[in-house]
Amino acid sequence: xxxxxxxxxxxxxxxxxxxxxxxxxxxxxxxxxxxxxxxxxxxxxxxxxxxxxxxxxxxxxxxxxxxxxxxxxxxxxxxxxxxxxxxxxxxxxxxxxxxxxxxxxxxxxxxxxxxxxxxxxxxxxxxxxxxxxxxxxxxxxxxxxxxxxxxxxxxxxxxxxxxxxxxxxxxxxxxxxxxxxxxxxxxxxxxxxxxxxxxxxxxxxxxxxxxxxxxxxxxxxxxxxxxxxxxxxxxxxxxxxxxxxxxxxxxxxxxxxxxxxxxxxxxxxxxxxxxxxxxxxxxxxxxxxxxxxxxxxxxxxxxxxxxxxxxxxxxxxxxxxxxxxxxxxxxxxxxxxxxxxxxxxxxxxxxxxxxxxxxxxxxxxxxxxxxxxxxxxxxxxxxxxxxxxxxxxxxxxxxxxxxxxxxxxxxxxxxxxxxxxxxxxxxxxxxxxxxxxxxxxxxxxxxxxxxx
Amino acid sequence: xxxxxxxxxxxxxxxxxxxxxxxxxxxxxxxxxxxxxxxxxxxxxxxxxxxxxxxxxxxxxxxxxxxxxxxxxxxxxxxxxxxxxxxxxxxxxxxxxxxxxxxxxxxxxxxxxxxxxxxxxxxxxxxxxxxxxxxxxxxxxxxxxxxxxxxxxxxxxxxxxxxxxxxxxxxxxxxxxxxxxxxxxxxxxxxxxxxxxxxxxxxxxxxxxxxxxxxxxxxxxxxxxxxxxxxxxxxxxxxxxxxxxxxxxxxxxxxxxxxxxxxxxxxxxxxxxxxxxxxxxxxxxxxxxxxxxxxxxxxxxxxxxxxxxxxxxxxxxxxxxxxxxxxxxxxxxxxxxxxxxxxxxxxxxxxxxxxxxxxxxxxxxxxxxxxxxxxxxxxxxxxxxxxxxxxxxxxxxxxxxxxxxxxxxxxxxxxxxxxxxxxxxxxxxxxxxxxxx
Numbered sequence: 001x002x003x004x005x006x007x008x009x010x011x012x013x014x015x016x017x018x019x020x021x022x023x024x025x026x027x028x029x030x031x032x033x034x035x036x037x038x039x040x041x042x043x044x045x046x047x048x049x050x051x052x053x054x055x056x057x058x059x060x061x062x063x064x065x066x067x068x069x070x071x072x073x074x075x076x077x078x079x080x081x082x083x084x085x086x087x088x089x090x091x092x093x094x095x096x097x098x099x100x101x102x103x104x105x106x107x108x109x110x111x112x113x114x115x116x117x118x119x120x121x122x123x124x125x126x127x128x129x130x131x132x133x134x135x136x137x138x139x140x141x142x143x144x145x146x147x148x149x150x151x152x153x154x155x156x157x158x159x160x161x162x163x164x165x166x167x168x169x170x171x172x173x174x175x176x177x178x179x180x181x182x183x184x185x186x187x188x189x190x191x192x193x194x195x196x197x198x199x200x201x202x203x204x205x206x207x208x209x210x211x212x213x214x215x216x217x218x219x220x221x222x223x224x225x226x227x228x229x230x231x232x233x234x235x236x237x238x239x240x241x242x243x244x245x246x247x248x249x250x251x252x253x254x255x256x257x258x259x260x261x262x263x264x265x266x267x268x269x270x271x272x273x274x275x276x277x278x279x280x281x282x283x284x285x286x287x288x289x290x291x292x293x294x295x296x297x298x299x300x301x302x303x304x305x306x307x308x309x310x311x312x313x314x315x316x317x318x319x320x321x322x323x324x325x326x327x328x329x330x331x332x333x334x335x336x337x338x339x340x341x342x343x344x345x346x347x348x349x350x351x352x353x354x355x356x357x358x359x360x361x362x363x364x365x366x367x368x369x370x371x372x373x374x375x376x377x378x379x380x381x382x383x384x385x386x387x388x389x390x391x392x393x394x395x396x397x398x399x400x401x402x403x404x405x406x407x408x409x410x411x412x413x414x415x416x417x418x419x420x421x422x423x424x425x426x427x428x429x430x431x432x433x434x435x436x437x438x439x440x441x442x443x444x445x446x447x448x449x450x451x452x
Numbered sequence: 453x454x455x456x457x458x459x460x461x462x463x464x465x466x467x468x469x470x471x472x473x474x475x476x477x478x479x480x481x482x483x484x485x486x487x488x489x490x491x492x493x494x495x496x497x498x499x500x501x502x503x504x505x506x507x508x509x510x511x512x513x514x515x516x517x518x519x520x521x522x523x524x525x526x527x528x529x530x531x532x533x534x535x536x537x538x539x540x541x542x543x544x545x546x547x548x549x550x551x552x553x554x555x556x557x558x559x560x561x562x563x564x565x566x567x568x569x570x571x572x573x574x575x576x577x578x579x580x581x582x583x584x585x586x587x588x589x590x591x592x593x594x595x596x597x598x599x600x601x602x603x604x605x606x607x608x609x610x611x612x613x614x615x616x617x618x619x620x621x622x623x624x625x626x627x628x629x630x631x632x633x634x635x636x637x638x639x640x641x642x643x644x645x646x647x648x649x650x651x652x653x654x655x656x657x658x659x660x661x662x663x664x665x666x667x668x669x670x671x672x673x674x675x676x677x678x679x680x681x682x683x684x685x686x687x688x689x690x691x692x693x694x695x696x697x698x699x700x701x702x703x704x705x706x707x708x709x710x711x712x713x714x715x716x717x718x719x720x721x722x723x724x725x726x727x728x729x730x731x732x733x734x735x736x737x738x739x740x741x742x743x744x745x746x747x748x749x750x751x752x753x754x755x756x757x758x759x760x761x762x763x764x765x766x767x768x769x770x771x772x773x774x775x776x777x778x779x780x781x782x783x784x785x786x787x788x789x790x791x792x793x794x795x796x797x798x799x800x801x802x803x804x805x806x807x808x809x810x811x812x813x814x815x816x817x818x819x820x821x822x823x824x825x826x827x828x829x830x831x832x833x834x835x836x837x838x839x840x841x842x843x844x845x846x847x848x849x850x851x852x853x854x855x856x857x858x859x860x861x862x863x864x865x866x867x868x869x870x871x872x873x874x875x876x877x878x879x880x881x882x883x884x885x886x887x888x889x
Contacts, residue, residue: 046650047805049845060844066650088841092810125834128817151803170645170803173628175813177803 007073022064036152038065090120106202141207149203155195227262229319230389260388314341380430384414457711471558479600482561490677502573508684510696515669518762527656528574534663538579543632546745548776551700552670560597566673629800648848691717695761705779718761736781744773747853749860785880786865791819797854808851811842
């Protein structure tokens, strides 16, 4: 690795790898340079101008979000000029942003509110009419309120770059610019809600959450999503024992702030009237509600009876439960039930995979490997649908680190867009591609080969 | 034959020397009058020799920024394995400017030849002319000229049997001032939304399709054939030191003979108004001049005894810009002039960055209210203050272009702003309307 660059921010002598952006270097040193449009991992915009800083020997203030640190660079983030620039940028933003925070769904967790509180002016000199457009609904879950939008373009980027969907764009020009669905009046997308989540203001709001509560009235409860085997952490906003919102803004868990449509919205079953809330025991052909202790005692008694008379057990686990739960399940099976017959519901040919990997250590990939390895091979799965988080990781890896993604599927999949090579195999025969495609398939054009 | 305006005897017609010939846009007229001879000469020169000749000419970018053209060309990495492109900025949209229009209308082949020579200088085989959509008829004229050049072997795979290849196409813009900014032009050219790019990299290194690209104004390319034919030093001698050659000045406003005139760099502004432009219309008194298109700080009448070259105008804190000289007489309301300009910038702001997007519209609203007599005294300073909050803080120069003239209007014509306070109607209300070309 190249030698670190030495530079100074606010008098602190610092070091960072060449190419490190000033805004990142400052953050690492505990110095906040405010920004709206800069968002780690997504393309640079330099649009909001909140991160202007003074750099010695440069005539104009520089944007810290696109300026790489240079040897001997002296950066100042808190001079009167910088303070004034931040104040005026926020004053500009508030000219057309509605000042109805008490009834805004974002109130209390709005980055613009926080930013004005910290860096803005107490008074506004703006006395003219604001630009107004009516709110739009783009999908069951996505609402857009144009006047609140500060045009940081985070939503456009998370949709295009993060999700590989590109459902959002920008229309109009100047002060009447708006974010808009590329399909005109509605979204053609996964409805993942990432755009709502990443919106710093109340411009994009969620149809399932908006106006139900104030954010500070919720408790935030971390849990693991059970909708696929990825095991994303989701933080549920709970008020009066009711789940109101799912997100992962605190970036805890393996998924950072990523959540797919299921992790974010699919919790309403918890209060479904048909959901079984208590155990039941069948007595005389009738199911009867009992307490957990009664139910467990009943099961234990029956298990013991079966064990006494030499009966055998098999245990079916699930990929959708947590590692800890599966650990306890097999422990119970082996020690409690005395059986090694443990399996789970499978969709892939796991037996072949385990055979292939047998005898090799460190051969199973983690979700982290999707983000950090040099290549990812995707066989026979529509990853964005079946394992959205792994697909997100692979896309991020390709975008930020140039990983090579190889896709072997029967039909087109979203990962084709970022793939170094795509092979189309017969449905059901994707695993056998190696013998055909590794030699003959490459370069012969079988299965459209996309390269970026 | 269309005539753009009556020529002036004070003109030094180098770029415009063929404008008055019959069928001046045809390749036959061009070939019969030194046409493509500069390219023939340049084919025999090395790349360095061409670039050095352009450097020696002291040609500075005619789009407005005045960057030395030869230096710009030398930034193109010649050993790059990527194709190199010659891009013409024909998105002429600076209010007060109408010179590229006549250059393309009356002598389209001069532009093509300039591009071809630029192609030789940097090793490019393809050029594009990005023409603003409103110039529809000019796209037709350029397309016809390009067709002629192909038909006569002046464009194509093997130009005049020399083995040199050069292709030219036109590309239409869709009506955005922002796309005159070079990186936004490239975005638009690539079929994307016309917003500027983060620089560096600059177009010379990563321009169209991320390939090395020479991007110049129409008039800049049109200057190149005469530079090669005359020699850089002789061409430079037409102007003043560091400001070589002639340029097309677009005179508009309250003068007797508005029009496009080719004059040597450094020509005195008062002479331009009185002798070339035929003096003030109706014998009125001169009040102010915008020297180089709407983005340039306005000059008061007593500042107008100035040599019109980049450095002299910069010395009095304005800019030569794109050569659009807008003359305003004593009956002109400076609040209205500032408002008219701000309306333009608020309308043209691309919306990418906050200070420009929000600031220009705020200023438009305040100036509009002022002109209606609804201004407040404390807001006079606020207008200047808001402009300074835009200046130097925006993503691209559009914000500066809106801020600079506004600051000057407030500083230099404060009386006009004070005359609009407290519900008083505009004192110039019945005066003649400002006419901008």
